Amino acid sequence: MTESNKPTRSLAKVAGIVAVATFISKIFGLVRQQAIAAAFGVGPAYGAYNFAYVIPGFLLILLGGINGPFHSAIVSVLAKRKQNEVAPIMESITTLVVGLLLLVTIGLVIFADPLVHLVAPGLYITQAQAAAQGTDAATFQVLQQTKEIAVQQFRIMAPMAVLAGLIGIGFGALNAADQYWLPSISPLFSSVTMLIGLSGLALYLGDKVALPQYAALGGAVLAWSTLAGAVLQWLVQLPAQWKSGIGGFRLRFNFRQPEVQEVIKIMVPATFSSGMMQINVWTDLFFASFIPNAAAAVSAMGYAGLLVLTPLGILSNAILVPLLPTFAKLAAPESWPELKVRIRQGLLTTAATMLPVSALMMALAFPLSRVVYERYAFKVEDSSLTASVLVAYASGMFFYLSRDVLVRVFYALEDGDTPFRISVVNIFLNAVLDFFLVKPLGAPGLVLATVSVNAISMVAMLWILNRRLGGLPLRSWFAPLIGLTIGSVIGGFTAWGTLQASQSILGQNGLLLLLFQLCLAGALGLGVFVLIATQLKIPEVNQVVDRLKQRLFRH
Known part of the structure; x- marks a missing residue:
């Protein structure tokens, strides 16, 4: 907001706040x-949860997520407004949105069974x-139990x-008011409620938690804990909103107010655009439901996805949250030269962080899965399946985050239509790729389809921005990108070779040994990448290195 009781923070300081908060929550x-x-x-309770969460979770991530369309639209508009103008805008938007979403909630409860059928038709086979498909009776019973849960x-x-x-x-308004800690830390509350729910279940059932006859109870605990986490995420933001004077519970119906119309103008196409991405998730699960052991497949996708989203979420929030208000303030044509600099900054920072992380996760996927998950009900064969999916997910981290950087540029230019059109095309492309890749590759093939779609989206958005902004210096951007890619590949091979050598000497049995080997291989691989990256003389990389040196040697 243009008037605030606090001075505007620098991008670096905002990124630091967001990174620390997101790291804790992750x-x-x-x-x-x-x-x-x-x-x-990878049993039916969690397998069913992955199917059941698609639509409610889609709404929570889409509408309530940091960098989601509601958040982005609110920040883009309120960042340009005076503080005393914010409350009426917020209250009108809240009145409109809550009214519509109450109707959506009623529809979800009434039509739960057909909607689950739509998400996972493979669970409804007779x-x-x-x-006829060669599925044995035991597997069929698991499918039926998964459907009911x-x-x-x-x-x-x-x-x-x-x-x-x-x-x-609420979180969009808080970011516009220069408050970043609470929105970034808020996912922690969902995790806390889940841990409390699972602890209560463990105390009640003991070592019988994983038994099939208790799967329905376990599934209910997962769902109620998730709902409680969402309630808590909303409640914790209210005191901060009231203290900042950015709106309360008052009903307002000023839907034709210019500022409200501006938010709607960005929010509606942005929601559909981001929704198209979530439809790709549904498409993946649609095809996954036809894999013979669907519960295991989608469970592995969930576990591998979390491993990728942990670093991706931390770094994406640190990069995107401070850049979005900056993009919005540079949307006027006379500011486009500076906007292009910020776009380059976003893309190269993304490359410098995501590419080496991707390479290391691909090289160390199996021991990483074993160290993180392999205990009690999670067995070594589950680690193997999760690792194969993790390799596919990790290969697309750069494309995923780069596409998000470019989407925010379009939002700043008050153009939500272009990302939406690209997303519509990608739905069909993703479905086609899923169809051809699921049979030969299984769950990893579904993930690779999404990775391909994200890469195509990134290229399409760069091409359109190049035309709209009067040309982007793409050649000068590609050279450092290629250098960072080569450095990441070398770092990944270094990590893989280190892992193989240490396992041949020390073996690979025992959690502490695996953890030591993982840390050793990751540290050497990352060290090789840093040595290469610093020799490339990329300003964005050097700024990060210099800032780290200053903090390390400050005293």
Whole structure:
């Protein structure tokens, strides 16, 4: 906002706040996922949860997530407004959004069964169809149990639709008011409620948690804990909103107010655009439901996805959150030269962080999965399946985050239509790739389809921005990107070679030994990348290195 009681923070300071808060929340998220893996492995309770969470979780991530369309639209508009103008805008938008999402919630509860059928039709096959496909009776029973649990979980989590809108609007307003800590730390509360729920279940059932007869109870605990986490995420932001004077519970129906219309103008196409990306997730699960052991496949996708999203979430928030208000302030044509510099900064920072992380995760996927998840109900064969999916996910980290950087540029230019059109095309492309890749590659093939779609989206957006902004210095951007890619590949091979050598000498049995080998291989691989990256003389990389040196040797 143009008027604030606080001075505007620098990009570096904002990025630091966001990175620390997101790191803490992601660590709790990882612990939560470890608890789920230990309790349920790749069984029907967590497999059903992955199907049931698609639509409620889609709404929570889409509408309530940091960098989601509600958050982005609110920041883009309120960052340009005076503080005393904010409350009426916020209250009008909240009134409109909550009213619509209440209707959505009612629809989700009523139509839970057909919606789960839409998400996962493979769970609804008959016994005759299963026999014709060569599915044995035990696997068919697991599919039926997975379906029943998924419908139950879906109904429990339906109210997350309303909560998602409230969370996204509130966090967008807080960021516009130069408050970054609470929005970035908020996912921690969801993890805490999940850990409390799983702890209560463990105390109640003991070592019987993973038994099939208790899968429905375990599934209900997962769903209720998720809903409680969303409620808590909303409640914790209210005191900060009231203190900042950015709106309360007052109903306002000023939907034709110019500022409200401006938010809607960005929010509606941005929601559909981001929604198209989530439809790609649904498409993946749609095809995954036809894999014979669907519960294991989607569970592995969930576990591997969390391993990727932990560093991706930390770095994406640190990069995107401070850049979005900056992009918005540089949207005027006379500021485009500076905007191009900021776009380069976003892309090269993304490359310098995501490419080496991707290479290391691909090289160390199997021991990483074993160290993080392999205990109690989670077995070595589950680690192998999760690692194969992790390799596919890790290969697309740079494309995923780069596409998000470019989407924010379009939002800053008050153009949500272009990302939306690209996303519509990508839905069909993703479905086609899923169809051809799921049979030969299984779950990893579904992930590779999404990676390909993200890469195509990034290229398309760069081409359009190049035309719209009067030309981008793409050649000068590609040279450092290629250098960082080569450095990452060398770092990845270094890590892989170190791992193989240490395992041939020391073996690979025991958690502490695996953890030591993982740390050793990762440190050497990362060290090689840093040595190469610093020799490339890339300003964005050198700035990060210099800042780290200053902090390390300050005293």
